[in-house]
Amino acid sequence: MPPARVEQEPAAPSIASDDPRLPDASRPLVARMLSLIADIEARTQDDGLMVSALTEVRQMRDSHLPRLIASYADIPASHRAEIFRQTGRSASYNLNQGFEKMIARLETLSRSLAQEDLDSFADNLRFIDHRYGEDDPLR
Template sequence: MPAPPAVPPVEFDYEDDRIPTGAKEKVRRILACLKEVDALMEREQAPGFTQTDIRQMREQHLPKLVRSYIDIPPAHRSEIFRKTGKSASYVLEDSLDQMQAKIDEIMRNLAQHDLDAFTDNTRFIKERYTSSNPFD
């Protein structure tokens, strides 16, 4: 079965004045972390689903989430509060926090190889260069 056609990335200005300041800060952090994940995936073999998750997060999910917030007319944002008990900006920031948590998990998983390699190397150095002779 042929692969589904690639969905083009959603272009978006994350510095739009309609985005709350707190959300902008969270988006900046997410974008910076996504760059870090890209660098980690260059060095480490990441599972295909992880690569897909990161690409979709950057190209689709993040811009669509923020766009959907902006598209709510300000006069109707109170409806979100009536339905959820939380403001639209709170719901946006909470959703961004959930994305950040997933990115952090992916970064930890990718870094685990480096942590394991460092632990193995320090164990080797200790065994190789620590004298067992008490008279040294």
């Protein structure tokens, strides 16, 4: 039985690294996250076995990321110091920590998706080395 096709989901609110609600230090993190999401989405698009990874990255992009940015932006700047009093870290620091956790998860997913390709490449290199290496009796 062929793997199930993954249906295209409707477009979500667009989040961009140049979102004016983001602190300057957050912009490269959001750009990295969106790049990883796009890469993972492209690599899993037609693979029915990767539905869970595709679902996870879309949920991150379409729900978790926008909600995190909105919750940060909704705090009036004059009250962000309360976050520091509660956590010992600034609101923007905590925001970036959230982004970094999401990036770490995306990097793990990306590495997992690449593992089969890495293994195949290593197998091919071993074959080439064995077949054409210095131990080749026909040389």
